[in-house]
Amino acid sequence: MSTLTQDDIEIATRAAENFTRLYYSTYDSPTRVDDLPNFYRVNSALTWNGRPFEGIEGVRELVSGIPTTKHEVQSFDCHPIPGSQPPSLLVTVSGTVTHGKGPAGNPANTPRHAVEGHPRVFSQTFVLAPDPNAPPTKSGEVAKYYITADALRFVG
Numbered sequence: 001m002s003t004l005t006q007d008d009i010e011i012a013t014r015a016a017e018n019f020t021r022l023y024y025s026t027y028d029s030p031t032r033v034d035d036l037p038n039f040y041r042v043n044s045a046l047t048w049n050g051r052p053f054e055g056i057e058g059v060r061e062l063v064s065g066i067p068t069t070k071h072e073v074q075s076f077d078c079h080p081i082p083g084s085q086p087p088s089l090l091v092t093v094s095g096t097v098t099h100g101k102g103p104a105g106n107p108a109n110t111p112r113h114a115v116e117g118h119p120r121v122f123s124q125t126f127v128l129a130p131d132p133n134a135p136p137t138k139s140g141e142v143a144k145y146y147i148t149a150d151a152l153r154f155v156g
Contacts, residue, residue: 008080008087015145016078016091019128024071024093033064040147047151067100072119081127089128089145094155097122121155 026035037056040046046053046062053062073095080087096119127149134144 004080004082004087012080012087012089013078015086015128016076016089019089019091019126019145020073020076020093024073027063028069028071030068032069033060036060036063040150044147045149046147049152049154070098072096084130086130088130088148089126091126091128093124093126095122096120122152123155124150124152126150 023036023039026032026039029035037059040056040059042055044055044059046059048062051062053059073093075095076091076093078092079090081090098117098119100117126147128145129148131144131146
């Protein structure tokens with residue numbers, strides 16, 4: 001197993017920060033059904049609150065079946081996984097997500113404690129692998145990654 005350097009950790013942290021920003025802005029965009037699957041590959045695994053989906057088509061199926069979203073990322077952490085150069089990354093994200101138009105978008109007769117339209121706390125874990133089809137990166141440059149595994153769980 002190879003040893004990680006301080007540069008590996010700093011580059012991985014930048015990659016995770018860029019990934020997190022791009023992923024959730026894409027997820028919340030009007031074009032998410034077409035764009036979000038680009039983060040995955042045909043063999044990627046996704047578990048969404050206990051429901052398994054596979055690959056690009058599975059992601060497309062999931063995203064097209066849920067209302068619009070607004071994510072608020074509250075924190076993320078990144079751990080490089082030794083063994084490849086650049087290393088694969090384990091990225092954990094926590095925050096809140098609102099599905100639909102928010103509480104003001106609910107019909108007047110919606111119970112006050114209904115889940116729909118209210119922020120829900122989530123925890124999401126990604127395993128990112130270096131994309132072998134991306135152009136090579138220069139020293140110190142953030143590598144291009146794709147999602148090989150993704151698990152989201154609502155908390156509470």
